[in-house]
Amino acid sequence: MYEQLAQQIVNGLLIGFLYSLIAIGLTMIWGVMNxxxxxxxxxxxxxxxxxxxxxxxxxxxxxxxxxxxxxxLFLLGLLIYRFLVSKVMTGPGLAQLVVTFGVSIFIANAAVYFWTPDFRMIQNPLLSGTWTLGAVDLSIPKAIASAGSVVVSFLVFLFLRKTKTGKAILATEMNRDSALLMGINTERVNALSFGIGSALVGIAGAFLSMYYYIYPQVGGTFGLISFCIVALGGFGSIEGAFVAGILIGIVQTLGGYFFDPAYKYAIVFAMYLVTVWIRPQGLLGW
Amino acid sequence: MQGKKTRWLTYAMALVFSLSMVSAGVAADKEIRIGAVYPLTGNLASTGLDCLHGAELAVDIINGKYPDLSLPLAKTAGLPNLGGAKIKLITADTKGEPRNGQAEAERLVTQEKVVGMIGAYQSAVTKTASQATERLRIPYVCSDSSSPTLTERGLKYFFRVSPHDAGFARDQLQFLKDIEKARGVKIRTIAVLYENTEFGSNVGKQVLALAPEYGFKVVADISYTANATDVTSEVGRLIRANPDVLMHASYITDAILFTKTFKEMGFHPKGLLTFAGYIEPGYLPAVKADANGIIVRSTFALDLAKSKPLVAKVNALFKKKYGIDMSENAARSFGAPFVIADAINRAKTTEAEAVVKALLATNIPGSELIYPWKGIQFDPKSHQNVYARGILVQIQNQKYVTVWPFESAAAKVIWPFPAWAGRK
Known part of the structure; x- marks a missing residue:
C-alpha cells in the first residue's frame, strides 16, 4: 500500500514538473501581453x-x-508575434482572442498534411529503462525530463529576477504604461516574451519526445491542462505556474489511484473551478 | 451599355445554371451517392483514414471489373440492375465526436443527397449518426462499430455486418477456458480496463456480466479517459489487484501509452487480452517488440489467406493502392459498401423502403467474404448479422497471427505473456 503510494507520488511529480515547464511558457505570454x-x-x-x-x-x-x-520555437514565436499577434494587439478584443486560435488550427492541420496523422515514437533514445529505488520504479527518461524541467524553470526564474532584460519583462507584466514611461521598449519585451514562452514549450516537447508518442494532435490535452495550471497558479505568475503544475500532477495521479481513473481529470478541473471561485487571482497571482 | 452588360451576364448565368442542372441530372442517373462518416482529423485521424481506405477499395471493386475476385458485384462494372450505375462515396469528418457525427450525417443526407450511409468507427459516433439517418429515413450499414447497444435500439434503417463486443467478450472468455484445458493451467482472476465512452464502457459491462458464468473472478474494474496524458495511476491500481489476466478495451493513443506504462512499472499478467486499439496500424510501429504476446480480438487477419485465397488478392489490391498491408480496421470497413450496394442492386432502386426490404433479404455466402464467417444475413429484429463472429490474433514477432479458434489458428498461442525484459 505505502509502496504504491510512494510510487504514485513520484509519478505525479514526474508529470507535474513537465506540466510546470509547459505552463510557465504560457503564463509568461499571458502575463506580458494579456x-x-x-x-x-x-x-x-x-x-x-x-x-x-x-x-x-x-x-x-x-x-x-x-x-x-x-x-x-523561439524563432517561430518571434515570427508569429511580429507578423500576427502584434498586428492585432491594438485591434478589437475578439481579434486578440481568435488570432492564436487560428494559428493553432493552422499548425495542427499543416502537421497532418505534411507528416500524416500517424503515430511516431523515438525508438531507442539514449535514455531508456527504469531505476528501482527501494519500492519505487523510476523511468529514466521521465526522471531526466522532470529534472531538466526543474532546471529550466529555475533558469527562467533567475533570468527574470537577475538580468536587466528579465526585469524589463517583469516590469512590463506589472504595468505596461509605467514600464514604457521608464524607457522600456515594451514592443521588444513583447516579442522576447513570446519567443521565450515558445522556446520553453519547445524544450518541454524535446523532453516529452524521449518517452511519449508523437502525432499532430498530441498537444491537445497538454494545452488544456496548461491553461488550467496557469489559471490555478495565477495568470502571469511564473512561481504560481510552477507550483500549480506540480500540484495538478500529484492530484491527477493520486486522484486516479485512490478515487477513480475515469474522474481524474474531473478532479483536476474541479480544483480549477473551486480556485477560480474562491480565489479568482489564482494561488500566487496578484 | 450598363444594361447590355447586365443582360449578357444574366444569359451567361442562366446558361451555366442550366448546364449544371443537366449535369446533376445525368449524375443522378449514373451515380449512387453513399455517405461515409469517419474521424478524419483529431485523435483518431489515422484510424479514420485507414477505415476510409478500406471502404474506398470496396467501392473501387464494385465500380470496376474484377473477374478474378469472388466478391459481390466485383465481376461487373457498377450495379448491373441499375444500368451499371457507379457508387460514389461522399466523405465527412466527424472529428471523432458524437455531435459532429449527427451533424455530418444530417448534412450528407439533406445537402449531399446521399441514399445510404456507412461508418463511423467509434460506437458513440455511430450511435448519433444513425439516429440522424433513422429520422431522415436513410439506410445505414455499419461494419466497423462494435458496441452491442447499437443493434439493440430497434432501429428500422440501421444494419450491422460485423460482430459486437458481447460476442467478442464471450470469445475471449471462451479462449481462456480453452487455454486452461490445452495447457493445463488455472486462471482465476481477471481485471477489466476500459476507456469510458460508449465502446469501452460496454466492453466493461459485458466482461463484468459474463466472467462469473465462465468461472472467473473480476478483481479490478477500471475505467479511464482515452486521451489521458499519463496512466500511471491506472497501472498502479492494476498492480495492486494483481490479476491473472487483463482484458483491455482501448483506442490507439491509450493502447500505446498503456503498453509503455505496463513495461515501465513492471505490470506483468499471464495474459493480455485486448480490444480495438491494439490492432490499429499505428500501434505496432509505435511500440514495436513491446507488443509481442498481446492478444487482440479481430474479424480478420492476413494469415486467413491460407484457407481463403480471396484475402491475399484483396490485400494485394490494397497494398498496391495505399502502400501498406490491410489492417483489421480497413478490412472491417471494407464490408459495408458491398452489403449496401448489393441491396440497392437487388432493390433496383435507391428508394429507402425498398433498400431496407432488400437488406433484410441479404444473403451473401461466406465464400464472397474476406472474413471467416458463414455469410451475411441480418436478424429481422435487431438487424445484426447473425453469422458474424470473431477470431483472436496474437502479436508474435511484431506480426498479427491468428491463434484462436484453435482449429483455424495459423500459429500456436504464446502463453503466458513473455517477460518485458530482453525484448528485441
Whole structure:
C-alpha cells in the first residue's frame, strides 16, 4: 500500500514538473501581453516533431536536440508575434482572442498534411529503462525530463529576477504604461516574451519526445491542462505556474489511484473551478 | 451599355445554371451517392483514414471489373440492375465526436443527397449518426462499430455486418477456458480496463456480466479517459489487484501509452487480452517488440489467406493502392459498401423502403467474404448479422497471427505473456 503510494507520488511529480515547464511558457505570454496563446499545445507538438525528425533523419538523440528545439520555437514565436499577434494587439478584443486560435488550427492541420496523422515514437533514445529505488520504479527518461524541467524553470526564474532584460519583462507584466514611461521598449519585451514562452514549450516537447508518442494532435490535452495550471497558479505568475503544475500532477495521479481513473481529470478541473471561485487571482497571482 | 452588360451576364448565368442542372441530372442517373462518416482529423485521424481506405477499395471493386475476385458485384462494372450505375462515396469528418457525427450525417443526407450511409468507427459516433439517418429515413450499414447497444435500439434503417463486443467478450472468455484445458493451467482472476465512452464502457459491462458464468473472478474494474496524458495511476491500481489476466478495451493513443506504462512499472499478467486499439496500424510501429504476446480480438487477419485465397488478392489490391498491408480496421470497413450496394442492386432502386426490404433479404455466402464467417444475413429484429463472429490474433514477432479458434489458428498461442525484459 505505502509502496504504491510512494510510487504514485513520484509519478505525479514526474508529470507535474513537465506540466510546470509547459505552463510557465504560457503564463509568461499571458502575463506580458494579456494574450492567451491557444497554439501552445501545438507548439509542444512542433517541438516533439522537430526532435523526432532530428532523430530519424540525422540520428541526433532528443537529449541533444533540446537547444535546437528551443531555438526553432523561439524563432517561430518571434515570427508569429511580429507578423500576427502584434498586428492585432491594438485591434478589437475578439481579434486578440481568435488570432492564436487560428494559428493553432493552422499548425495542427499543416502537421497532418505534411507528416500524416500517424503515430511516431523515438525508438531507442539514449535514455531508456527504469531505476528501482527501494519500492519505487523510476523511468529514466521521465526522471531526466522532470529534472531538466526543474532546471529550466529555475533558469527562467533567475533570468527574470537577475538580468536587466528579465526585469524589463517583469516590469512590463506589472504595468505596461509605467514600464514604457521608464524607457522600456515594451514592443521588444513583447516579442522576447513570446519567443521565450515558445522556446520553453519547445524544450518541454524535446523532453516529452524521449518517452511519449508523437502525432499532430498530441498537444491537445497538454494545452488544456496548461491553461488550467496557469489559471490555478495565477495568470502571469511564473512561481504560481510552477507550483500549480506540480500540484495538478500529484492530484491527477493520486486522484486516479485512490478515487477513480475515469474522474481524474474531473478532479483536476474541479480544483480549477473551486480556485477560480474562491480565489479568482489564482494561488500566487496578484 | 450598363444594361447590355447586365443582360449578357444574366444569359451567361442562366446558361451555366442550366448546364449544371443537366449535369446533376445525368449524375443522378449514373451515380449512387453513399455517405461515409469517419474521424478524419483529431485523435483518431489515422484510424479514420485507414477505415476510409478500406471502404474506398470496396467501392473501387464494385465500380470496376474484377473477374478474378469472388466478391459481390466485383465481376461487373457498377450495379448491373441499375444500368451499371457507379457508387460514389461522399466523405465527412466527424472529428471523432458524437455531435459532429449527427451533424455530418444530417448534412450528407439533406445537402449531399446521399441514399445510404456507412461508418463511423467509434460506437458513440455511430450511435448519433444513425439516429440522424433513422429520422431522415436513410439506410445505414455499419461494419466497423462494435458496441452491442447499437443493434439493440430497434432501429428500422440501421444494419450491422460485423460482430459486437458481447460476442467478442464471450470469445475471449471462451479462449481462456480453452487455454486452461490445452495447457493445463488455472486462471482465476481477471481485471477489466476500459476507456469510458460508449465502446469501452460496454466492453466493461459485458466482461463484468459474463466472467462469473465462465468461472472467473473480476478483481479490478477500471475505467479511464482515452486521451489521458499519463496512466500511471491506472497501472498502479492494476498492480495492486494483481490479476491473472487483463482484458483491455482501448483506442490507439491509450493502447500505446498503456503498453509503455505496463513495461515501465513492471505490470506483468499471464495474459493480455485486448480490444480495438491494439490492432490499429499505428500501434505496432509505435511500440514495436513491446507488443509481442498481446492478444487482440479481430474479424480478420492476413494469415486467413491460407484457407481463403480471396484475402491475399484483396490485400494485394490494397497494398498496391495505399502502400501498406490491410489492417483489421480497413478490412472491417471494407464490408459495408458491398452489403449496401448489393441491396440497392437487388432493390433496383435507391428508394429507402425498398433498400431496407432488400437488406433484410441479404444473403451473401461466406465464400464472397474476406472474413471467416458463414455469410451475411441480418436478424429481422435487431438487424445484426447473425453469422458474424470473431477470431483472436496474437502479436508474435511484431506480426498479427491468428491463434484462436484453435482449429483455424495459423500459429500456436504464446502463453503466458513473455517477460518485458530482453525484448528485441
Amino acid at each position: 494574450i492567451i496563446n491557444f497554439a501552445h499545445g501545438d507548439f509542444l507538438m512542433l517541438g516533439m516533431f522537430i526532435s523526432f525528425w532530428l532523430y530519424t533523419l540525422y540520428g541526433l538523440d532528443p537529449l541533444f536536440s533540446i537547444p535546437i528545439c528551443a531555438g526553432a
